[in-house]
Amino acid sequence: MQGVSKIYDQEVLRVEHLTLTKGCIYGIIGPSGAGKSTLLRIINLLTRPDSGEVLYQGCPTPQNGPERLALQRKMSLVFQQTLLFKDSVWNNVAYGLKARGFPKAEIRERVNSLLEQVGLKKLASRGTDTLSGGEAQRVAIARAVAFEPELLLLDEPTANLDPGNIELIEEIITKLARQKKITVVMVTHNVFQARRIADQVIFINQGQIVESGATEQIFQNPQFDTTAAYISGRMVY
Amino acid sequence: MSRLYEGFLEAIRLIISFDPDLLTIVLLSLRVSLTAIIISTLIGVPLGALLGLKSEKKTRFFNKLIFTFMGMPPVVAGLIIFLILSRQGPLGVLSLLYTPTAMVIAQVFLASPIVIGLTTVGIRAKGSVVEEVARSLGAGPTLTAWTVIKESRFAILGAVITGFSRVVAEVGAVMIVGGNIEGHTRVMTTAIVLETRKGNFELAIGLGLILLMISFIVNSVLYSIQRGGENN
Numbered sequence: 396m397q398g399v400s401k402i403y404d405q406e407v408l409r410v411e412h413l414t415l416t417k418g419c420i421y422g423i424i425g426p427s428g429a430g431k432s433t434l435l436r437i438i439n440l441l442t443r444p445d446s447g448e449v450l451y452q453g454c455p456t457p458q459n460g461p462e463r464l465a466l467q468r469k470m471s472l473v474f475q476q477t478l479l480f481k482d483s484v485w486n487n488v489a490y491g492l493k494a495r496g497f498p499k500a501e502i503r504e505r506v507n508s509l510l511e512q513v514g515l516k517k518l519a520s521r522g523t524d525t526l527s528g529g530e531a532q533r534v535a536i537a538r539a540v541a542f543e544p545e546l547l548l549l550d551e552p553t554a555n556l557d558p559g560n561i562e563l564i565e566e567i568i569t570k571l572a573r574q575k576k577i578t579v580v581m582v583t584h585n586v587f588q589a590r591r592i593a594d595q596v597i598f599i600n601q602g603q604i605v606e607s608g609a610t611e612q613i614f615q616n617p618q619f620d621t622t623a624a625y626i627s628g629r630m631v632y
Numbered sequence: 633m634s635r636l637y638e639g640f641l642e643a644i645r646l647i648i649s650f651d652p653d654l655l656t657i658v659l660l661s662l663r664v665s666l667t668a669i670i671i672s673t674l675i676g677v678p679l680g681a682l683l684g685l686k687s688e689k690k691t692r693f694f695n696k697l698i699f700t701f702m703g704m705p706p707v708v709a710g711l712i713i714f715l716i717l718s719r720q721g722p723l724g725v726l727s728l729l730y731t732p733t734a735m736v737i738a739q740v741f742l743a744s745p746i747v748i749g750l751t752t753v754g755i756r757a758k759g760s761v762v763e764e765v766a767r768s769l770g771a772g773p774t775l776t777a778w779t780v781i782k783e784s785r786f787a788i789l790g791a792v793i794t795g796f797s798r799v800v801a802e803v804g805a806v807m808i809v810g811g812n813i814e815g816h817t818r819v820m821t822t823a824i825v826l827e828t829r830k831g832n833f834e835l836a837i838g839l840g841l842i843l844l845m846i847s848f849i850v851n852s853v854l855y856s857i858q859r860g861g862e863n864n
């Protein structure tokens with residue numbers, strides 16, 4: 396990604412340069428309003444940047460049509476505000492597979508095994524309006540990974556969850572990344588979580604990447620005062 | 633008083649015995665209004681979805697126009713369609729005036745703004761979020777549109793039912809463009825007007841009861857849909 400910027404009422408994001416390496420888990424941290432969600436939406440092709448371009452495996456983004464859709468289908472985004480379709484848990488998880496025209500038998504097999512993995516097998520036929528927050532979040536993640544994207548974008552996947560569910564979800568994410576070689580980009584407000592599971596940490600403040608690098612390096616030896624202040628919880632807004 | 637009471641009993645008898653005159657009128661009413669609401673749904677749901685997904689700022693003028701049409705007095709709608717279909721009007725050559733088709737057209741004119749307007753409001757509530765979730769999961773344009781509509785199904789069904797209950801109970805427009813011709817364009821509402829004037833209260837009361845019943849059924853369905861939609 397090069398020279399990408401996004402302007403709403405004012406410029407909210409200005410990324411000069413950012414490269415994501417396949418198979419890596421990235422933790423994006425930064426204060427509220429920093430532009431973290433905006434960055435994920437641009438990577439996922441939901442929002443168009445006002446300047447600059449995003450390169451995928453070195454190729455520029457197709458502006459329209461089937462090529463853009465094909466590229467979008469290699470990625471997946473779990474939104475900050477979970478929205479499940481008013482349908483059964485099973486159908487929610489199957490959605491991306493159906494959209495891609497997978498054969499019925501394969502959809503059945505994948506959805507069932509995934510629900511098993513995230514501990515929701517018993518809830519397969521439940522309507523999503525009756526789920527608890529933790530269950531809903533696990534459905535959202537299962538739905539986003541069912542079709543095995545190459546790049547998984549997660550926006551605060553464990554916000555408002557209890558420690559048990561947080562651990563469960565972190566386990567699911569790391570397991571997927573390791574087993575399937577999926578690149579993961581996770582936005583989190585919890586710096587300890589970033590430290591626990593990310594290989595690389597990216598710190599964003601006021602629309603700019605202040606610092607990025609290997610997780611332990613950032614945590615033990617931050618190069619900038621703002622980074623140090625943020626990760627130690629001393630940041631003044 | 634006793635005359636009213638007798639009228640009421642006779643009305644019940646007409647209903648129970650499936651009186652042919654009464655049946656013709658009821659069936660025509662339902663046929664016209666159902667056809668009108670189906671057409672209005674086909675026009676209104678896609679258009680409403682489109683308006684609901686576009687930003688409110690860009691479509692404000694259009695939305696205001698639709699909302700004005702939603703409150704259009706039926707007689708005015710009738711007058712407009714009458715002028716269009718009359719012999720000198722732009723569509724006069726089709727000779728549609730005083731036919732059930734003319735009544736369907738008038739009712740579509742009344743119902744589609746309601747379907748469009750209420751669908752727009754229903755979809756605006758959550759449609760753009762649903763759209764993004766669908767796209768992020770790899771849905772193409774068709775599946776995305778279908779998902780948005782499906783997720784707002786309660787609001788859309790509500791819109792369709794509201795449109796139906798408005799046109800089935802409406803007198804002014806169908807009177808003007810249909811002409812209330814017996815066995816041809818006489819529907820429940822226009823028949824009630826006529827029979828009441830002639831003092832034939834039995835038929836009027838019988839039709840009134842049936843209209844009330846339809847209204848009860850339709851609105852009960854609407855009520856349960858909206859109650860169901862709330863906790864979603």
Ligand SMILES: Nc1ncnc2c1ncn2[C@@H]1O[C@H](COP(=O)(O)OP(=O)(O)OP(=O)(O)O)[C@@H](O)[C@H]1O
Nearest residue numbers: 403404407425426427428429430431432433434475
């Ligand atoms: N559609 C939009 N229209 C106008 N402004 C927007 C829009 N989306 C985001 N913004 C603004 O852009 C800035 C960055 O928003 P973004 O959602 O990316 O922040 P964030 O880092 O994800 O914050 P949080 O941690 O609170 O989720 C904010 O100031 C926000 O108000």
Ligand SMILES: [Mg+2]
Nearest residue numbers: 431432475550
């Ligand atoms: Mg955010």
